[in-house]
Structure formats: structure tokens, C-alpha cells
Amino acid sequence: MELLSGAEMVVRFLRDEGVKYIYGYPGGALLNIYDALFKEKAITHILVRHEQAATHMADGYARATGKPGVVLVTSGPGATNAVTGIATAYMDSIPMVIISGQVPSTMVGTDAFQETDMIGVSRPIVKHSFMVKTPTEIPEILKKAFYLAQSGRPGPVVVDIPKDMTNLGEKYEYVYPKKVKLRSYSPATRGHAGQIRKAAEMLLAAKRPIVYSGGGVILGGASAQLTELAKTLNLPVTNTLMGLGAYPGSDRQFLGMPGMHGSYTANLTMHHADVILAVGARFDDRVVNGPAKFCPNAKVIHIDIDPASISKTIKADVPIVGPVDSVLTEMLSILKELGAKPNEALSAWWKQIDEWRGDRILFPYDRGDGSIIKPQTVIETLYEVTKGDAYIASDVGQHQMFAAQYYKFDKPNRWLNSGGLGTMGFGFPAAMGVKLNFPDATVACVTGEGSIQMNIQEMSTCLQYDLPVKIISLNNGALGMVRQWQDMVYNSRYSHSYMESLPDFVKLAEAYGHVGLRVRELKDLKPVMEEAFALKDRLVFLDIAVDPSEHVYPMQIRDGAMRDMWLSKTERT
């Protein structure tokens, strides 16, 4: 039996759990743990420049790998700086373990220096949280945290550790807990067989079906099953913003994403469907538009691991609570047993869908006369230059929607964005988290001059740890999405949506020790982007001037049905 201090237990546990990277920032309450970390060679600690970035890095890692990211932050401001990243992970069900330092237990509640009630502050944005009360419970609590973070519907778990739990001189027996049991926690391990059969029969009989799949398919590792199901029954597929890549984006059966900025084809197909197979999607308000007018003729089959996601906004006719991979596998075997072939009625349905789609691309736009770079063209060029095979982490705003619309993701876990919380500043650190763990992969952050400045300090971290991500900044000199709404709803009164006094991003990148390249003209776009990606071992900041007047279309009309959309500044459905 080994004797370890609380601090050593934290570090040893992380090693035993197979954690390779942790993202954090030291401080008073964590000094014992950092001292133990100093001696541990199996774990690499990434020192960020702001704790929010630590959470997004861990988040990026988790989204790309499916494993929980680990964050280490000190008490007080360290913990509160992490809050935005924790909330981001919570909204998108991303597995994450956040270890926060706390003032000594004897001082908790006394308004001590750098004291914050982290359990209280984080309560509404975590799946669960623990405060360590005695050093001997550290291994078990951490094991529970890892188990909770990645089982069922994943999410962030906070472990708050008062400094006196980690005193270096006090040693206790340490055993790595291989398993933990929580009597009050038992996520569904399979779906109800009868319901799955009913759903399969309903799909077979459907004349106008559609698969509407979300982030749950990616988190649940069910992309292959989803694709097989859609292929078996020749079903049209739409992937939500969180679910892009779950079904190949370049496939004929893929209609683009649905919702507020979804494709004309996807939104119309959803609206006219008779059966919607919702898989790991939660009928978010950015998808359904006005719930009262949502898909009037559709029966809804809803597969989700979280019972609370079912019938929350849209009533499910066939609810199935269970892990999407096992439910879809079971559904496929039922379909095989029934000798299922695509319903003949589908040929008429596909004819209709192809009519909606026309011979155009899924998201047609006005390419202009070439005198100014359209943001859509930047993403199309990025897709070409990276051959559609990059990890793309996005910030939040118009560029995010353009990236989702024009980059055709053929694989899951390749598209990382803050879909639920909409956190500006997410993209760059998330890209860093991916690059660290996949050093040979092409990793780009699609951002804007607004979002990038929310975590731009991490260029320093990139230099320290050699993280050559590519920053594709769509610079329109304004907060584009805010401005779009101001154009559409507020009669173009641009209240505080300008970014005045922008820095010279090229010089800024150079000041941080990286490469900055500027693109002002369309003819330079592709060659300069190619140059950027050819510099494999350098971080390149591409500052691209794009059309400031461009809007994201389609845009659903508020409180309308799925099919009610603006298609351009002047046309609507």
C-alpha cells in the first residue's frame, strides 16, 4: 500500500485514469497540487493565459476524442474565470472534469482571500459537483467525477478541493478505484425493445420521412449506425449545428443543417415530413422556430439518452430513452429481420426534395463582381485547400454559420463549435486542444475580428507549446451577427456593433512569434490560404477582409414554421 498526500493523490489518480494533458493555471489554493505535478512526468500541464481558455482547450480535446478534458484552476478568480467554459461544455453536453482549488476548509465561509463558493457558483451549469471533505476520499470522488462526466448524457463535473486536503506532509493510503457505484445514478443502457420496433415499423411505412440528428449522435459514437440506417431506407438526413459530420456532408442524402440558418431544402423537407426520426437532437429553439407551427403533419420518433430532452418542446409520439448507438443497432437488426427495403413512396418524396434543392448548392449566395471577398467564399476556399479533411473549431457569429453551411463535414468529431451557449472566444482555444492531441492533423479556427479578441492572448500559449493552428479570421470590421439583426430588426441602427480601433492582426501575430498574413483581394485568397497551410509547423493568423454588408441566409422568420425563411435581403418563402 502506498502512502500519498492529498495533492499527490490528485496527480496520481489522473495518471492512473490515463490523463495525458491537463489545462490550467496555478494559484495559492493549488500550490500543493502543482508541487506534486512538478514531479509527475506522465502528465503534461498546459499553462494557459486565462482560465477560460483552459476550459475551452479541454472542451476541444473532449469534442475531438469523446474523452473528458481535465481543467485545473485555483480558487476565487481562477474558478470564476472558468465559469464561461464550464457553461459552454454543459450546454453542449461535453465531458469535462474541473478541479478547482479552494481556501482551507477551516476558512471556508469567512470571506477569505480568493474565496468563492465554487460549488454554488457552478451549480446550475454542471452535471454534478463535489467538495472534498477529507483527503482520503479524493480518489473515489475523482473516479465518480470521471464516471459522471462521460456516462449517460455527458457534462462537466466540478471537484472543489480545499487547500488543507492536499497538505504535503499528511500521507494516506492510496488505491486507484477501478470502479465506483452511485446508487442514485443509473443512466439507461438500452432502449425499450417494443418502442424501437414500433419506430422501425413507422419508418418503413413513412411516405415522407426525414432523419433529424444532433450532437448526441457524435457524443454517442453512433455515426456509423446512423449512416447505415439512412442508407438502408434511403432516408433524407439533416444534421443540426451540433451534429454536423454525423452523416457525411458531401453525400446526396444530406440536405444541410436545419433551423434558423439551415438550408432551404432541409427546412422545407422537415416542414412537410410525415415522420421525423430525431436522434440525439433536442428540438432547440434555433431549430424548431415557432413550436406551435412546427411540422404540422409529422409524427415524431425521438431517441435520446436524456429523458428530460424528450417531449420538452415538441411532443414525441414514439419516445425512446437510451444510448443512440445501441438503439440504432437494435433498430437496424429489426429492419434486417423484416427484410426492409426503402419504401416505394420515397421516390416521389425524393423527387420533391430534389425539386427544392434544384441544381444549386445547398446554400446559394450572390457572389458579387469579385471586387470584395464574400465570407462564404472564404469557407468554400478553406474546404478546397484543406480537402475537407480538417478539424474546424469555430467562434460565434456569422462566420460560425458560414462555416457550418459551407464546410462539408464527412466525419464526426471534426466540427467544434459552441452551439448551445454561443460562446465567443471558444474557437481558438478549442482548436489548440485538438492540435495538442492530434499534432499531425490540420486544425483551423474559423473566427472573426470580434470573437478572436476574446481569447487572443492564447497565441502566447501556442508559442510555448508549439501549437501551429491556423486562424482564419473573417474580418468585416463589425460584430457581424449583431449587425445583421440590427439591419433586419432595428432599421440599421448600429448600436455598438462596430469594432473600432482594431489592432493590426498581422503585426500582433508577429509580436507573439507567429506568422500573420493579410488578404484584401479575392485573387489572393486561395494562394495565401495555401501558403498558410503549407507552413505546417507555424501558427498562421490569416486576416481576411470580407464584405461587411453580407448577411447569413436563409434566416427563419421569427415564430413562424420551419419553412418560413428569408432567403436573401429581398426574397422570402
Add this chain to the structure above:
Amino acid sequence: MRHIISLLLENEPGALSRVVGLFSQRNYNIESLTVAPTEDPTLSRLTLTTVGQDEMIEQITKNLNKLVEVVKLVDLSESSHIEREILLIKVKATGAQRAEIKRTTDIFRGQIVDVTSNVYVIQLVGTADKLDSFIQAIGPTSVLEVVRSGITGISRGDKVLSI
């Protein structure tokens, strides 16, 4: 419709705050709430009453069940059950009022548990409706102070909420 939701909760610090937090966070109502440890010291029994449409109650029970510390949950109002609440009420009791209040208390099968020359403290156990009626019967001019425990309840028959 009013629902009485009863749960077994891990008897741990912070568990109660998660239950209460859920209600404010998701904009649900809590009308009353009582909580105390059970015969098993690792568990607390929490009873709360809430009002809402069926869809909202369904979301409330689902989200409560999602809390890691909630071990078991039952919506008592879905089947036959017994509900009780305790009322302690301090009333002015002088002159002719004294006898009148005593009579009303007897009719409601309450007990006078403290007496001074001017004041009675009355204890009454029953459903929330019964307590409401009693307070009304006493009349607002006599009432000095009202304390209610919040509703607690148990299902009738063989059904048991335990682990």
C-alpha cells in the same frame, strides 16, 4: 393542478440546494417544501408541492430524477395518498372570544397547546384545505401569527418509497 412530489435524497450537504436551485433555474414553482432525515441516516425524505400543467410536471419530475443525489421519486398525487400539514397559530383570546375560539378548535379537532391570559397557541393537523378553513373560521382580527410546516405525505396501501 397541484402535485405533491416526494423524494428520497442522499443526505449530503448541497443536495437540498440542487433541488431548490433546479426550481428557480427552470422557472418552476415551489409552493411548499419539507425535508428531514429518514430512519436510514444516509437518506433524507423531501416533500414538495408544486403547481403546473401536466407537461411542466413531467419536466419537473424528469429533471429532479436527473439530479445525481435524487435516489427515488414519486408523484404522490398520481394515486391514492395521505397528506398532512401542521399548523401552529397564535390567536388573540380575550373575553367572549376565548370560549368561541375553544369551540372552533374542538370542531376542527385542534389542540390548544399554550395559554396566557390574552393568547392561545393552537395546533392543528390536516390537509392544507382544512388548515385554510380553520384560519378563515378564526377570522383575521384574532390571528396574531401563523406557522405552517408545509405539506408532507405518504401513499396509501402497499406502495412504499424506499431503496
